[in-house]
Amino acid sequence: MASSFHEFDLIQWIREQCPSAKANLIGIGDDTAILQPPLNSELLFATDMLMEGTHFTFPPATPERAGRKALAVNISDLAAMAGQPHSALISLALPKSRGPEFAKAIMQGIIDLAKEFSIQLIGGDTNSWDGPLVINVAIIGIAPASKSIKRSGAIPGDWIFVTGELGGSLTGHHLNFTPLVSEALILNQAVAIHSMVDLSDGLASDLQHILRESNVGALLDATSIPISSRVSENESKQTRLQHALSDGEDFELLFTVSPEDGKQLLSQNPLPTKITQIGEITSRQTAFIQHPDGSQTSLEDSGWKHEL
Ligand code: ADP
Ligand code: MG
Secondary structure: OOOOOOHHHHHHHHHHHOOOOOOOEEOEOEOOOEEOOOOOEEEEEEEEEEEEOOOEOOOOOOHHHHHHHHHHHHHHHHHHOOOEEEEEEEEEEEEHHHHHHHHHHHHHHHHHHHHHOOOEEEEEEEEEEOOOOEEEEEEEEEEEOOOOOOHHHOOOOOEEEEEOOEOOHHHOHHHHOOOOHHHHHHHHHHOOOOEEEEOOOOHHHHHHHHHHHHOOEEEEEHHHOOEOOOOOOOOOHHHHHHHHHHOOOOOOEEEEEOHHHHHHHHHOOOOOOOEEEEEEEEOOOOEEEEOOOOOEEEOOOOOOOOOO
16 A cells, blocks of 8 residues: 555544444454354354456446445345344455555445444455455354254245346446345245345356255246346347346345245235245256246256356
8 A cells, every 4th residue: 555554544444434333242453353142143154255357347336336345245145044244354455556545435335334234344454465456355144043044945845036136237236236134034034934045146056056955956937037127128038038047146035935935925025125936946956947838948057157
């Protein structure tokens, strides 16, 4: 960083922005943070790293939006488990060329979203280098003991649901989405959710996580899949469906419930957001999609993949 601005100045500024520590918590300023978990609760941990050039580029992203997204994708992982976000640690690899205002702007995006979700920033690490921006967030969540929802609980006959609409996230949604925490908590109260994931890589790819962990298959109904208005109307039906299946970064929730609970959700949606039944869990351990003419094709694992 520029010599007039040191890591310590940034950390001091961050501390001033986030003064109120939660009970049972010691945050920024010591060698580690300390958290005393409430009784009868379980702690959830996740971390996700975002890299300039891969997960965002400037423009269209601003430093605030990049910071916001880094926290938002982590909150979304907690939502997928029906966990309540509690606290987070932020690690930054800052490009030396961009200076302190850039670093503050990234942190501002993180701090604003943290406040919206009552997340306490409890630590992190700040470095600068000649490379591009890298933001890593480690997040901690809390859930009542054994109330978290796993990927492994889907059973044959379950109905598969998705919140919202899918596809076209790159047009802006991936920088602006609000993680569906309260939605997940409401659903978890309303029905017995058997399995759940958040859609980061795309429906076709993320559904496979549930299927593999649960040793089951799925049959999706092509006409039921809610395609976002972000996907161009000028494309063919097939291409629009492909966008909804594999664009990724929708950050909607994909979950399975018993048919009885499924019927209840359809007759009385407890969410302000739309939910759609898109298929059923089967026992044959492969995913198929049924088309309007009655034909079934295998649902390729066609979500966006990081090249390793
Ligand atoms: P140490 O050298 O012991 O790792 P640092 O000087 O790196 O400590 O950090 C001082 C304090 O500031 C620590 O509590 C650390 O967790 C916190 N911290 C550093 N960078 C950040 C950041 N970007 N966001 C939040 N907290 C941070
Ligand atoms: Mg350190």
